[in-house]
Structure formats: C-alpha cells, structure tokens
Amino acid sequence: MMRPVSRSPLLLVLVLLLGLSALNGCAAKKAAQPAEAPEDAGYPQIADPLEPWNRFWFGFNDVFYMGIGKPFSKGYTTVMPKYARERIENAYSNLLFPARFLNAILQLRPDKASRELGRFIINSTFGLGGLYDLAATKPDMKPQRLDFGQTLGVWGMGHGFYLILPIVGPTSLRDTVGMVVDATAQPTTYFDAPYLLTVGISAVGRINRLPEMLDIYEEIKRASLEPYVASRDAYAQLRARMIKEALKDAWVKTGSQPQQ
C-alpha cells in the first residue's frame, strides 16, 4: 500500500507557512481598526481581505447546511440516539490523541502531554477503546483542546486572514495550515492502513459532529442581524480564547503574546 497522504500535504504546509509569514506583516496593518472607544481595546479582530470570496462561500455553505446538512442531520439523530453519538464522539476523539499529544509537546507543555497520554491509556483500556471517557471523571484529567493552529498562535503567529472554506466553514490561513498538519497526525496515516480507512474514520467522526455544529450555526443565524459578521467575530474571539487558555500557566513563555 502506498501512503498518498504523507508527502503532498507536507509540501502544501511549507508553501502555506511561507505565505503566512510573508502575509503576517501586511495583514497586521489591515487588522488595525480606526480609533474606537477605550472599551473596545483588547477585543480580538481578524483581517478579512478576501471578504467577497468568503461571503460567496458563506452563502454557499448556508444553502448546503440548510438544504442537505439539516435534513441529513435530522435523519441521523433519529437513527442514532444521543448515547450512540456520544460513544462515537469519544472513540473518534480518542483516536485523534497523537495530534493533541504532539501539539502539547510543541507548545512546551509536558503537563498537558502527560495528561493526554494518561487519558489515552485509561480510555483506550478501561474505557473500551475510547468509547467511554472514564478519565474525565477526575477533574485534572478532563479533555483538552490542542491543535496545530493553536500551537502556531501560542508561538506568536497571527491568523493571516479570515477564510471560509467550502463545507468546512470559518477558519483562517493559519488554522487551515493547522488542520492539514493535524490531519497528517491521524494514526491511520502512518501505518500501512488503506487510504479509505482514514477517509472513512474522518467521515464518521465529522458527520457525528454535524448535528451539534448545525445547532450552533442556526443559533448564530437566529440571533444576528449580520450573520456573516457575527460568525467571523465569533471565530476570532473563540480562537483568541483558545490561545489565551493555552498560554495560561505556561512553564516557558513562548514567542510574543499574540494580539488576537
């Protein structure tokens, strides 16, 4: 079996990273807002030079989510009770352990890495291959959110710019790089597993997350006057918080503290 995933994404990542570092300078200028009230200071912003492109895909995704995603999700939740969906989520999340572990190390957080390792061992064995998150019953063993976009942020890299991907939805240049890197850390990509298995597992895991994702999306839509602006801002704030949380209690101060 060949391993079709290994080489090309790496190249893509390198290209994107180069682009990202080149863009960082000018994007930072664009992100600067005109003078605002003092209480605005400190709130994260995200540059959006590709707004027309993004708005097009935002509209496309809306049609897709509402027309195909929602009916599908309704059928899925009827077939799959909440209990089954939680088991799938746990198992999928357990399988993504290597990416989180690596990111903990890259963020210079041995504490988080050992917590991930402990969770993985407990849940894989006593938790029946990750179906049950037994580790989470201990307060210091609860799940953590670690991804490569966050790692880049921890090291001081900005978003570059806001990006809406078809079907995937809101992200940024930096976090797209992060997604690609995290995807290559999926366990099935580094032993001789068929490519279809990798795709299949991701598909099951992602489809299983669809109902919750659509709920959040619809909630944003219902509460907003400008859903595009609302979700862009929500994305910027959400990611900023994840990076801030990651920097909390850091043993080694990494890079510059990012503004967003």
Added chain:
Amino acid sequence: MARCLSVLFSLLLLAGSSQAALAGQAKDALQASVDNVLNVLSTTKPGDPGRKDKLYAAVGRVFDPEELARRTLASHWEQFSPDERKRFTIAFQTLLERTYLRRIEAYTDEKVIFLEESTLSDDRCEVSTKIVTSSKEVPIVYRLIRKNDWKVYDVMIEGVSLVQNYRNQFNQILVKESPAQLITKVESMGAAS
C-alpha cells in the same frame, strides 16, 4: 517593630476583606438572578401563563439594558438622538430577551456552577461560571458594573463577547445605513424571533 508590622498586617487584612466583600456582592447578585431563573424553570412548564414574564423579570433584574446598548453602539452612541437611544435600547433588549429566552427554555439537566470572580477596576468585575451537562462544559463569563446594584453589561460564552459581537454587526450596518434604519432592523428581528 513587631507592633508596627502587626498594625500594617491588620490594615492589609482589612483592606483585603473590604475588597472581597465588594467583589462578593457581584457574585451574589448574579447568583440570586440565576437561582430565580432556575426556580421559575422548575416550578412552571413551557406555555404556562406568566412564565415568560417571570423569566424576563428574573433575568432583567441583573441586566442593565442601557449599559448594554451604549457599549454595543460604542462611538456611534453619540450620533444617536436621545429619542433614538431610548428606542434602540428597548429594541435591543427585546431582541436579546427573545433570543436568550429560547436558549434558557431549552435548559434541561444542566447545572450552573459559579467559579472565581476577579476585579477589573474599581466598579467593575468579572464572574466566571460554567454550564455543565453530561457530555460537556460551556464556560460563561459575566462582566458586571456597579451602579446602585451590580448589573451585567457583557456576557462571554466560550470567550465570545456578546457586546463585541453585536458591535461588529452594528458597525457594519451603520456604515451604509442611518440610526433609524438600524433601529427598525433590530425591532423587526426582535419581533420575528
């Protein structure tokens, strides 16, 4: 020397305790309101007469609609006439009430846990809470300002500030439209949802 130190120490202790007492008030005010909401939710059923009004009253006690509206409009607040400010405040309050009532009503087995609170400035503080369900936790941070009572002026769900989120939307709308048009939009959204 020892006496000097002990005086200093007790002074510090006093200063510390009065600070803590002040900060505790905000948490208490918030907790009272949340308890009230939970109480209404558990004693009435959806569709009961008066349930919505009771919920609005319980939530409204701890929120400051004008502070929320002013912060959301930020520098645009100055461009609004006193009448427009009043209309906007009411429309925005209705929009928020309708939106969040729906969320509160979906409330089933979750628990609200009050965590630490931190002082932001003389008259402002932050109370951290989390909503815990069987499968996940949602961190919610309230920012309160001291007027006659402690009043909430911003809510951050998973780090997303409500005020900041609406501010960005209103900024976008006010680039092309007048305050009156914005108010009409907010009013119609509050009525529709």
